[in-house]
Amino acid sequence: MRRQITTAIALVGLTAGLAACGSADSGSSDEVTVNWWTWDERQAASYEKCLPGFEEENPGITVNISQYGVEDYFTKLTAGFVAGTAPDAFQNSVPLLGEYAGQGQIMPLDDLIEETGYDLSVFDIGVDSWKYTDGKQYGIPLDWAASAIYFNTAMVEDAGLTAEDIRTMTWNPDDGGTFDDVVAHLTVDANGVRGDEPGFDKDDVATYGINSLTANDYNGQVTWSSFVSTLGWRLGGEDAAWPTRIPYDDPELVETLEYVRSLGDRGFMPDFGEFTVSGAEQMGSGSVAIVQGGTWDATTITKIPDVEVEVAPTVEGPEGRMMISNSNANNVFAGTEHVDETWKWVTYMGSEACQSTAGADATFLPSIGSALQETIDTQAEDGLDLSSFVQILEDGEIYPTPPLAHGQEIADTIQPMFEAYFTGQRDKDVFPEMATKSEAILSE
Template identity: 50%
Template sequence: MKFKTSLRAAAVVALVAPLAACSATGGGDAAGPVPIQWWTWDANQAVSYEKCATAFNEANPDIEVTVSNYGWDDYWTKLTAGFVAGDAPDTFMDHVNNYPEYADQGQLLPLDDYVAKTDFDLGKYSTGVDTWKYTDGKLYGLPKDWATIAFFYNKDMVAAAGLTDADLANMTWNPDDGGTFGEIVAKLSVDANGVHGDQPGFDKDNVVTYGIGPMGTSGNNGQDTWSGFLSTTGWTLGDEPNWPTQFEYSQPVFKKSLDWIRDLSAQGFSPKQGAFTNAVEDQLGSGKVAIVSTPSSNVVALSTLQGVPVGIAPSVVGPDGTRSSLSNANGDSIWAGTKHPDEAWKWLSYLGSTDCQSLAGADGTFFPSIPESMAVTQASMKEKGIDLSVFTELSDNKELFVTPAFQNGAELDATFKPLWESFFNFTVGDEVFDQMTEQSKEILSRNG
C-alpha cells in the first residue's frame, strides 16, 4: 500500500535536490564528505525531510546527504534499474509490498547488527517494527510513519443537502442497501438540472456533482476506497495475517460488496472508472465531487483549499457495528550494495529519530511513527487550523488494521491491474475474482 500524496508538482519538486550526476555510491572527492543519497516517492515529504538532511549535514560535516524525489511509478523502475546497474541510492523510502522481493534478492542490508551495536531503541515506535521483520527474522527497515484513510467533504454541499457534520461522522454501511452512506452519497449527487440522486428524475448520465469520488481501482487491498468497507464484514485480504498463501477475493461477501461499490458509478453517484485522473484536491475543490476517500497524507492539501470549507469524517460503521480503517507504515532501508554502510546507518538512524521526525513532521506531510513526534505534528497542525483528531481517535480507539505482508507484490500488481479495470469498467462480472484468487495462490507460492 503506497498511500501516495497528491501534490502540485511544479511548486514542490523544485525545492527538492536533484539526483546527483555521480553514482549514489561513488566515492567522489576522496578528501570531501562521504556522499549518501536518500530517495522518496513523496514530493511533499521530500521537502519536509530536506530539513532533516540540512540539520544532519551540519552536524556531520564528513557526510553529505542528498534528497531526491521521483513519482511513484518511476520510483520503483529507477530503483530496480539501480540495483541491476550497481548504482542504487544508499538509502531510500521503502514499501511493505516491495521489500520482501528486495530482501529475497539480497538487495537490502539487514539492520539488526547496527541496531544492537548502537543500542538503537526500536521500542519508541508506535507501529511498524514487525512489518519490517522478514521471514528470515531480520529487520530490513526502520518505521517512519503511519497513515490511514478518511472521508474529506465539502461542508457547504453537505449543509445545502440538509445534512450535518454528525451525519458524515456516523455513516453506516452494509452490502445490501448501503446504509446511511448509500443514502448520503445519493443525496449529495446532483445532475445538470439540479435534481439530487435521491429524487425522482435524477439524470445519471448528466451529473454535475458526484456524491463520492472515484471508488474503482485502488490497489489489491482497495487502499484508498473500499478497504474500510470490506474490513467491517469480517473479510480479510489474505488467508493469513502475514505471508498469506492466497487472496480471498472469491469469498461471497467480497463479491457482493464490490458489486455494490461498483454500482455507485452505474447510478451516477460516483465517477466511472478512469473519468477523473486529477488529484483529489482538484476534484473536491472544483465542486465535481462532494466527498473524497483518500489517505491522511492529503490532509494539508485538502484542508487548505481556497474557498472550500472541508470537513473530515472517519471510515464507515459496518454491518458488524464496528469501524475499521486501513493503516500502514512506510519505512527506510539501506541498499546492500552501498559502499558506505556505516554512514548510511548513521543517516538512517537519524531519519528514525525523534529529532528528525519532529522536525519533518511539523509540516503535516506525514504522521510520525514516534508518538512524541506525532504530538508535535498534531500541535503544529492545530495552530494552522487543521484538526487531526479524526485520525488520532481511530488510532486511540484501536480502529485501525494493517494489510498483510506478502511476497511478489510487483507481480501481483501487474497481473491484477487490468482485471480490476475490466471489473470496474463493467467488462467482466464478479466471476473474475475467482480467477484472481487462483492467480494469487500461484504467485504467492513463488518464494523469491
C-alpha cells in the same frame, strides 16, 4: 504504495549539487555523501528540514535527497541494483520487501541495531511489517497511512445535513446504511434534482455524492478497503504476513464490491476513469461533494481556495470501523560502501527529533507517537483538525498491509482484473479467478 501518481515527476535534488547515485563521495577524502531517495516530492521537502540538525551532529557526512515520481522510482532502483549504483538508503513500501530482501538487495539491520543500541520500541506502528521470512528486520519505519473522508462543508449544509451526519456514517452491503442515504442526497443532476428525489437523471450529473471508489489497485487502500474491512475481511486472510493466497473470492469482498459498483450504476459516483484529475481538483471544481482519499491528502485538499473542506473518519460497518494501512520504511542498499554513515542518517530519520521536524507540515504521519502528536498540534494551530487520525491509531482501527512474496507481480496481475470488473467487462465471476491467480503467484 501509498498512492498512484499518474504523471512522472522530474528528479529533484534538494541539497547543493547534483545528487549522485550509489555511494560516491564528494569533497575531500574525509567527507562522505549519503544518497537517499524518495518518491514523494512533499516528503522530500519535509525531510530536507532534518539536514541541518543531522549534519551538525555528524560533521563530515553530507546527505543528498533525491526524488523521483513513483512511475520511475522503482524502475530506477532496479537499474541501480543491477549496476551497483543504487542509493545508500531509500524509502520503500511493504509490498516490495519480499522481492528486495529475497534478492539480497537490501541489508538486514539486526546487527546494526544491536551494535548501536537503536531502540525500535520508539515506534508505535510499522516495525513488524518490515520483518522478512528469515525473521530479520529490514526496514526502519518512516510513516504510516490510511484513508479518510473529506467533505465540502457548504454542499453538506445546503443539503440539510450536518458535519456530524458525515462523521457518523454507517454502512452495510445490503442497503448501504446511512452512507448510502448521504451520498444519494449529496448527488445533484444538471437540473438540480438530488439523487434520492423523483426525476433524478443519473446520466446527467452535475455533482456526485462521492468520488470514485473503483480503484484498480490490488488492495483498495483508499477506496473499498475501509468498507470490506468492517465485515472482517483481511487482505491476507488469516495470515498477518506472507500469505499464500489472497481471498478475493470471499463473499464479504464480493458483496462489498458489488455494492461499490452499484454506486456508479445509480449515478452517485463517477464511473471508473471518468475523472483523471485528483480528488482535490474534483472537490475544487464542485464535481464531488465527498472525497475518500489518503491521510496524506489532508493538507492539500483542506486548503482548496474558496472551498471549506472538513475531515471525517471512514464509515462504521457491522464490525466497527477498520481499514488497511501501509507503513513505509527506510531500507539500506546491500551494496553501499558507507554502512556506518548511512546507518547514522537512517536512524536520525527514525528519531523523535527528525520525525517531529519533518512531520510538522503533515506531508506524512510519523510512526513515532510523540512526533505524530506534534504533527496534530501544529496543524491544529493552522485550523486543521487531524485528531481523527490519532483516534484511529489509538482505537486500533487499522491493520497493516501484509508483506507479500511477490508483491509487484500480484499488483501487475490483479490490477487489470479489477479494472475489467469496474468497467463492466467482467462480472463477479472474476473474483475466484483473482484468488486462484494470487495463490499461484504467492506459492512460487
